[in-house]
Amino acid sequence: AEWLRIEESSRHQIGPEQAQSPRSPMTYGRLATMETPVLMLTGGADLLSPPAMMKLVAEHIPGCRFEIVPEAGHAAFWEQPEVWNRLVLDFIGEHKA
DSSP states (O other), rough: HHHHHHHHTOOOOGGGGGSSTTTSSSOHHTTTTTTOOOOOEEETTTTSSOOHHHHHHTSSSSSSSEEEEEOOOTTTHHHHHHHHHHHHHHHHHHHHO
């Protein structure tokens, strides 16, 4: 499938600057203290951040809006830009100051 080719071509190595700090790891307890509105998007076919795993994380963030972008892998913003942009703009519209 085309999304598999795209997924494979978008893989990259995580450098030390992107890794979690061992002094302040992201835990469910820390996620539960978040006060900022959060929109968590994942591709329905994301192999790096599978929807089931991302949903589990989202469930620990108060008020988190969780959305799955269908027919997309890890680069859902690129693979399904219309869907991605609509979800992001809707979320921003819900949280205008």
